[in-house]
Amino acid sequence: MRIAIIGGGISGLVSAYRLSKDHKITIYEKSAEIGGLLSSYHRKAYSIERYYHHFFSGDRAFLHLLDELNLSDTILWLKGSTGTYQNGTIYPLTTPLEILLYPHLSIFEKFRLALFTKKVKHFDLSHLDTISAEKFLTEQLGEKIYRSFFRPLLNSKFGQNAEKISAAWLVSRVAIRSDRSLGGERLGYLERGFSSFIESLSNTITGYGGEIRINTPVTSIQKAGGEWYINDEPFDAVIATIAPGLLKKTGLDIPDIPYQGAACLTMGLVRPVTQGIYWINLYDDAPYGAVIGHTCFAPRAWYGEDIVYLASYYTGTPPTDLKERMIEDFQRKFSVRSDEILWAEMTRDPYAGPLYLAGYKEQMNMISVPGLVLAGMFSEENYPERSIEGSVRAGLRAAEEIVRMEKNPEVT
Ligand SMILES: Cc1cc2nc3c(=O)[nH]c(=O)nc-3n(C[C@H](O)[C@H](O)[C@H](O)COP(=O)(O)OP(=O)(O)OC[C@H]3O[C@@H](n4cnc5c(N)ncnc54)[C@H](O)[C@@H]3O)c2cc1C
CATH class of the missing domain: 3.50.50.60 (FAD/NAD(P)-binding domain)
Structure with a gap:
């Protein structure tokens, strides 16, 4: 045919x-x-x-395909450390000790959150599709944990649509990301990309x-x-x-079907700037929602420089000077001089994924x-x-x- x-x-x-x-x-x-x-x-x-x-250990069809293509030997399972940037400070949140030291939630709230991530895999997604993540999380975890922990994450990923995102999306995200050992999550990557x-x-x-x-x-x-x-x-x-x-x-x-756009700035830098952390969610106001220290994940030696992404999701039209705004804010927040940025490229796609309302x-x-x-x-x-x-x-x-x-x- x-x-x-x-x-x-x-x-x-x-x-x-x-x-x-x-x-x-x-x-x-x-x-x-x-x-x-x-x-x-x-x-x-x-x-x-x-x-x-990156990919996950449960990505069976993808892993099988890599095998068919003789690429299985190039799979690396790397540590995906995480953290937040809040009130001008980076808080690592990978190990139990780091989580224990995190000052923005009480011990009781951390315990509640830990229990929630444990039981999240057993929720029935079909019942959660029509409920908003906001309503579901507030019921499950209370207003404080929702406002201080989940809302900034939803804001950075969905902007003005954050309140309308379905609980099914949220639960599946938490389930996939809660598969971690004491040292943090292992994420898949291919040798040299x-x-x-x-x-x-x-x-x-x-x-x-x-x-x-x-x-x-x-x-x-x-x-x-x-x-x-x-x-x-x-x-x-x-x-x-x-x-x-x-x-x-x-x-x-x-x-x-409504989609959202993504704008992603990739930079080559002369030095690491994320304190060794792969994924930092921004809780402070910024024209990007996450800073991804790629070379705190994949070996820096492959590139000969540090690679950092700034990620932003949008609906509608993003500002034309978004790249400049991102760089300016990043330099200020992460104390990076202009001569430490070797190159910077921005890619945008207005159809970066459906909005899971x-x-x-x-x-x-x-x-x-x-x-x-x-x-x-x-x-x-x-x-x-x-x-x-x-x-x-x-x-x-x-x-x-x-x-x-x-x-x-x-x-x-
Ligand atoms: C910022 C970001 C980070 C992500 N990170 C991860 C991750 O870590 N792990 C993971 O598993 N997934 C991740 N994803 C999701 C993953 O990238 C996508 O699910 C997957 O690549 C989508 O592939 P696709 O072929 O379905 O769609 P697309 O990649 O969108 O392919 C569609 C293609 O159609 C082309 N096209 C559009 N219009 C036309 C036209 N009229 N004629 C001809 N061609 C056209 C486009 O140019 C494009 O090449 C991420 C996505 C984004 C945006």
Whole structure:
């Protein structure tokens, strides 16, 4: 079959990888490179993801795929230390002692929080989808813990939508991040970054004769006489991996779903600035919600300099001078001189992930277009939080759907 795949991110690449041996694949990617949110900057001496990424020990489909691609030997399980920046001070929050010394919660509140993270894995997500995280946390933990601990985290991730985020999202996040030993969480990363994963998928696809068209946005999708026309070119089947809101712009009648944008600033620095911590959540007001000390996670020797990300999520349009504002605030808060910043690059994507508002699941279930195979961050595999694992599973499922359609054409 001639199969068009719209979007060269993980979902699109994985479905192409699965189908390219037996089918004629064409991937349409609007950007100058593939990988989507998992694409990288290619510096002279190394590649580094445009948005910070790691994976988890429970990411079974992704780990299995790495095995198929002969990349398992490159997996590293690294310590993901965490902390907060509050009232001008960095508080490490990785070890039990650090948590005990944290001054902004009482012993009783810390105990309550610890119990909550222990039982969180047993909550039934289907009942939590329509409840807001705010209501749920206030009921479970009280107003003080919600306001002083969770609210700043929700604010930094969802901004003005923080109050409307579903408890299902929150609970799944806490569950995934509470899988830690006394020394902290172990997170997965690939030796010298994820670009080897993207390259391996791409080489397999093109090796089987698949075509990857970069700089080629899909602007029209039409069905006529049993064929799909993508930018006026005919195909037997189509897998669309882009946001419903973007698919709508191609002329399709599809329900929309709200997304949020992400802006991520990556910097090369001459020295470490996060006191050895990988992930610092900002509780003080700042034009970014987290500072990620990448080289406090991955070995600095791979890069020859320190890599730091500043992460910001937004809805609507971010200010045009966001990069300058971020750098100025970061220099002030973390006492960094301009000559200590070797380079700084900003990437933004207005479609960085669905907004998991209360009631999201019902909206998600309505996303469909007859005859078109859909897979992406809005798919069930990525509920209630999008991830590499979710997009790998969405891509694999889409490929299976195509195989089923081929065997039973009347079903489409
Ligand atoms: C800041 C940030 C940090 C993250 N960190 C992690 C992490 O640590 N661990 C984890 O598991 N997950 C993480 N994720 C999530 C993960 O990156 C995504 O779930 C995954 O990469 C999504 O892949 P996708 O293919 O579904 O979508 P995308 O990566 O969005 O791919 C869609 C592709 O479609 C292209 N496209 C859009 N419109 C068109 C068009 N009209 N025509 C052609 N092409 C088009 C886009 O350019 C893009 O390449 C993070 C995401 C963000 C934003």
